[in-house]
Amino acid sequence: MSTETNKSLVRRFYQAVDQGDTSVVETIFAPEWVNIDPAIPPLHGLDGARALIGLLKTGFPDFQSQIDLIAAEGDRVAVRASHTGAHDGLFLGIPATGKRVAITATGIYTLKEGKLIENRVIFDAYGLLQQLGMAP
Numbered sequence: 550m551s552t553e554t555n556k557s558l559v560r561r562f563y564q565a566v567d568q569g570d571t572s573v574v575e576t577i578f579a580p581e582w583v584n585i586d587p588a589i590p591p592l593h594g595l596d597g598a599r600a601l602i603g604l605l606k607t608g609f610p611d612f613q614s615q616i617d618l619i620a621a622e623g624d625r626v627a628v629r630a631s632h633t634g635a636h637d638g639l640f641l642g643i644p645a646t647g648k649r650v651a652i653t654a655t656g657i658y659t660l661k662e663g664k665l666i667e668n669r670v671i672f673d674a675y676g677l678l679q680q681l682g683m684a685p
Contacts (some may be wrong), residue, residue: 550662550663551679552621552622552623552626553621554624555621555624555626555658555660556619556621556626557661557662558626558663559619559627560616560619561573561577562577562592562606562658562665563614563616563628563630564599565602565616566578566602566605566606567604567612567613567614569602569603569605569610569612570598570602570623570624570650571602571603571675573600574595574599575595576603576664577598577664577665578595578598578623578664578665579661579662579664579665579666580594580595581593581594581666582594582595582597582598582664582665582666582667582668583597583666583667583668584597584598584601584667584670585667585668585669586667586668586669586670586672588671588672589601589604589641592616592671594615596601598660598665599684603607603620604640604641605640607610607638607639607640608634608638608639608640608641608643608645609634609635609637609638609640609650610634610635610637610638611633611634611635611637612629612632612633612634613629613632613633613634614631614632614634615630615632616629616630617629617630617631617644619652623654624659624660624661625657625658625659625662625670625682626657626658627656628654628655628656628657628658628660629653629654629655630653630654630655630656630663631651631652631653632650632651632652632654632672633648633649633650634649635647635648635649635650635680636648636649636681638649642661643665643674643681643683646681646682648680648681648682649680650677650680650681651680652673652676652677652680653672653676654670654671654672654673655670655671655672656669656670656671657669657670670679
């Protein structure tokens with residue numbers, strides 16, 4: 550696949566998350582997909598992809614992403630993104646606070662045969678906890 554095609558697929562992933570659309574999981578994620586993010590529990594496979602989308606949309610029903618930077622080389626796509634949303638549902642065991650948050654995240658996505666096989670993501674978890682009033 551071309552780097553432009555790979556970037557397009559990653560953009561589709563962000564759109565699916567923003568829309569809470571799990572109907573596209575089979576077209577975006579490979580069955581062997583894995584999410585590597587030290588701030589959330591391990592997720593893998595198509596059910597894990599559905600769980601990731603659900604986790605974000607449950608905790609932040611109006612979750613929105615803005616891709617600030619996207620670059621690709623070979624089978625990898627790197628993204629720097631900004632995310633916003635109101636914490637109106639349970640997220641990682643934290644009950645809804647109603648607070649609006651804005652965080653940044655960096656992800657490196659690996660693709661194989663036109664589907665995501667790995668998300669390696671670091672997001673500003675401490676900044677999120679601060680905004681939710683859970684950390685100083």
